[in-house]
Amino acid sequence: MRLPDMPLHDPFIVADKKTRTYYLYTSNDRSVSGVAGTGTMVYRSHDLRAWKRPVVVFLAAEQKGIWTTDGGWAPEVHEWGGKYYLFTTLHNQNKPLPIPPPNQWGTPFPIGNYMRGTTIAVSDSLLGPFTVLDPSRPVPPENLMTLDGTLYVDPSGQPWMVYAHEWLQTIDGTMEAIRLAPDLSKTVGDPTYLFKASDAFWTSEQIPSGVPNQLPPYVTDGPQLYRGPDGSLIMLWSTYEKNLVNKDGTIGGRYVQTYAVSKSGNIKGPWSQRRPLVRNDSGHGMLFHTFDGQLMMVLHRPFNNARGKLYEMQLLGHELRVLRQRTDLDGGG
Template identity: 45%
Template sequence: SHLRIHDPWVVADTDSQTYWLFSRNDPAVTGDKRLGIMAYVSRDLAHWEKPRIVFTLPDGTWANDGAWAPEVHQWKGRWYLLATFHNEAAVIQAKGRRPTYRRTTLLAVSDRLDDPFTLMRGGDPIAPADDMTLDGTLHVDATGKPWLVYAHEWMQVGAGTIEAMPLKDDLSAAGPPQLLFRADEADWVVGQKQPEGDIVHVTDGPELFSTAKGALFMLWSSYGKDGYVQALARSTSGTVTGPWEQLGPLVERDSGHGMLFRAFDGRLMMVVHRPFKRALAKFYEMRDTGDRVEVLREAVELDGEAYPTHGCPMGAQDAGC
C-alpha cells in the first residue's frame, strides 16, 4: 500500500477485527478541506478503504491549524482522540529567541470507534496553556493512573524536551508536568541551525510501551545525521518518571513518529512515516525481547517499499538478499 499519511497511529480493534489508521486529514485523499482527522480502515493491514473523516475542529475554536499526531486510546469505556492544534495569532510568552504561540494537544471523545469524535472542554489545552507543546500521548501506568506525555517545543525552549503530566480520571491535569529528558541528551541527535543564529534540538512523537517483562520503553523522534530518526529510550526505574536511558535509533533514513501495536495474529508491529515530507506509512515487524524492542524486518508486503531499511525487498528470492 502507499498510504499518504503523517504521524500515523494504529488502533487494532479486536472486537471488530479491524485496523484503524489515523492521521491529519489530507484533502487530496478525502476530498474534504476541513481541518481535522481522517482514518483508513483495514482487516489485513494490506488493503485499506478510502479514509473517512472522524473529527473536524468546530468553528469558533481558538485553533486554526494543526491536526497533527492524532492518537486514539480506550479509557474507562470510551474512546479518546488526542491531537495537536495551533494558532500563530494566539501569542504566548516567548522563553527564547523566537516568537511563540499556542500549540497544544486537545481532547475529543466518542463512545464508539466508528462514530465521529466530539471536542471536549471547548478545546482547552490539557498541558499548561503558556507552554508550546505537541504530540501528546496517553500513558496508563502500572497502578492504573493516566499520564499525558508530550514534547515541549524547541521553538520555545531551544533544546526540546519530553515531559509527563499526571492526569485525573477525566483526563484533566492532576499536577504539574515533570521533565523526563532533553533532546540533546541523546548522542545521535544533530542540532538544527536556525535563522536566529542558535542551534536547536527537536523532540517529537513520544509513545510508551511496556514489554512482556514489564520494562517501560519510549519511542520518540528527532533529527540525526541522515534526517528524521525513529529512536528508543528505556526507563531505568520502569516508571514514566524515569530516569530515561537513550538507546539510540531504531529506524533511520528520514523515518519517524512511530508507534507500536499488536496485530491480530500476535505479531508486534510498528508503523512510522517516511520520508518526512510527502510521507507514506511504513510497517515493521518487531521483537519484544523483554529488556529491549528490536526491528526484525520491514514488512514490504504491506508498505510496498522497494528499498527497505531492514530485511529483503519484495520478491527477493535469496534469504540473504
C-alpha cells in the same frame, strides 16, 4: 487502497479485536477524504494490505468555541472507561506566547512562539464523531508550546499525558508528563520533566569530520509508551540526527525513529537513550500487535509527502529491534 497510495503523517493504528479491523488514524487530507478542514481521518483494513478510503472522524471547525482550527497533527485514539478518546495537536498563530527567559543554550527563538498543544476529544465509536472535552484551551499548560500528546496509564491506574515541549521555547526540546483527571478533561498538578533531546548521545555522530559540532536546536517528537515484558517502560520518540552540512556551512539533519528506556518502569525514569531503530528520514512511529500476535511498528517516511511503513519488531526484555520491513505491505522505499 494500498499504503504506497495513502498520504499520511504521524500514523497511529488501533487493532480492534472485536471487529478484527485495523484503524489507521492520521491528519485529514482533502485529496483522499474529500472533506476540507483541519481534523482527523481514518483508514480501515482487515489485513494491513487493502485499505478502505478514509472517513473523517473529527473536524476542528465543527467544535463550538474551539480555541483554534489549525494543526490537526499526530492524532491518536485510546480506549478509556468504555469510550474512545482522540488526542490531536492544534495551534493558533494568532495567540502568541511570551518568550521564556534565556537558558544554558541562549535566548529562545523570538519568532514562532504561539499557542500549540494537544486537545482531547471523546466518542462512543472508533469512527467518531469526536467531541472536544474542553474547547477553550489545549490540555497541557497553555503557556507551554507543546505537541504530540499521548496517553499513558501507570500501574496504579492513573492516566497521564506525555508530550513534547517544543524546541522553539526550550532550544533543547524536552519530553514531559502531566497527570490527567480520571475523565481526561483536565490536568492535575505540574508537569514532570523526563528527558531532553540532546540526551540522545548519537545525534551528532554522523557530522563529517572537520566540521565543528553545532549547538541546538534539538527536537523532541512523537512519544509513545509501551510496557516491556520485564516491567520496564519503553518510549518511542523521534528527533533529527545532525548529519548534513548545508550550503551555508551550518549543520542540518534528517528525521529518525529512536527509543528510550525506563528500566524502573516508572514514567519519571531515569530514562536511558538507545540508538535509532530506523533512519532514512523516518519517524513518529508507534507499536501495535497484529491479530496473530506479531509486534509491529508503523511510522512515516519521508517527512514530506509521507507514506506509512511497517516493520516486524522484537522486544527482548527492554531492548527493541527491527526484524524486517514488511515491503510486501508498504511497497518498500
